[in-house]
Amino acid sequence: MPDGIDAAFFDRHPVDVARDLIGVRLVAAVTGGVIVETEAYARDDPASHSFRGPTLRNAAMFGPAGTAYVYRSYGLHWCLNIVCVPGSAVLLRAIEPDCGLNAMRTRRGQQAERLLCAGPGRLAQALGVDASWNGRPLCDLLTRKSRPVLVTGRRVGISKAVDLEWRFGAAGSPFLSRPFPPSPIPRP
Numbered sequence: 233m234p235d236g237i238d239a240a241f242f243d244r245h246p247v248d249v250a251r252d253l254i255g256v257r258l259v260a261a262v263t264g265g266v267i268v269e270t271e272a273y274a275r276d277d278p279a280s281h282s283f284r285g286p287t288l289r290n291a292a293m294f295g296p297a298g299t300a301y302v303y304r305s306y307g308l309h310w311c312l313n314i315v316c317v318p319g320s321a322v323l324l325r326a327i328e329p330d331c332g333l334n335a336m337r338t339r340r341g342q343q344a345e346r347l348l349c350a351g352p353g354r355l356a357q358a359l360g361v362d363a364s365w366n367g368r369p370l371c372d373l374l375t376r377k378s379r380p381v382l383v384t385g386r387r388v389g390i391s392k393a394v395d396l397e398w399r400f401g402a403a404g405s406p407f408l409s410r411p412f413p414p415s416p417i418p419r420p
Contacts, residue, residue, distance in 0.1 A: 237374040242297035246272035246320040251400050253314070253322060257377040258370075260359050263332030265349060266377045267324060268402040269409055271387045275319030278392035282319040292367045294318050302356075302366040309353025312361045314370055325388070325399070326350045328407040329358065351409040380405070385412040 237256060242249055250272035257266050273280035281290040281303065292301040293315055301313040301321045313321035327349040329336055336348045336358035349355040356362075380402040387399045388410065401408050 237298075237371050237376065239296065239298040239371055241371075242314060242316050244316060246274050246316040246322050247398055249314070249316045250322040250398065251382060253324075254382055254400055254402050255376065255378040255380050257330075257375050258324070258327060258359075258373055259331060260361075260373050261332070263329070263335050263359050264373070265327035265329040265331065267326075268328050268380075268405040268407050269324075269326035270400050271323040271325055272398040272400075273313070273321055273323065275317070277396070279387065279390040279394075279396075280320070282321075293321050295367055296369070298369060298371045300365045300368045300370055302361060302363060305353060310356040310361050310363070311352040312356050312359070312365065323352055324355055325352050326401075326405075326407055326409045327355055328405060346406050350407055383412040
């Protein structure tokens with residue numbers, strides 16, 4: 233795969249995209265970093281906003297692959313997702329910030345670098361994401377940076393399809409929104 237990310241990269245099942253986004257760099261204007269944590273949401277997934285079909289709120293999820301789906305979580309925080317195949321998206325849960333840290337600190341308040349983008353609400357606030365991003369093409373903001381070792385686990389903050397291990401992260405990253413549970417030790 234070339235360093236740049238195009239719409240075809242996103243025109244796949246969200247689990248594949250979520251996995252492959254770990255290690256991709258996202259830079260918006262002067263702020264950004266390397267994606268270290270994602271979650272996948274598919275069209276047939278009861279935890280997905282698109283599960284019951286298109287609405288005004290989730291319309292962007294049925295738009296072109298590689299565009300933003302932005303929504304408010306609990307009426308408080310913006311969350312940034314990237315649309316995959318129609319009705320599916322990947323939630324960006326955390327990035328390791330590497331540029332525009334002063335701008336991020338101003339938006340978030342003075343915080344430790346590790347906490348600037350650790351969690352979907354923090355990430356969106358640090359990058360300046362708001363409703364105006366909804367439907368925005370994102371491919372030009374993304375480049376492959378690395379291919380770290382992955383860890384997987386259950387998604388966070390949902391009450392349906394909780395058994396699906398559709399959360400992905402960079403193993404050992406201190407920038408995750410929360411740690412992944414240790415992998416069970418295989419028995420002989």
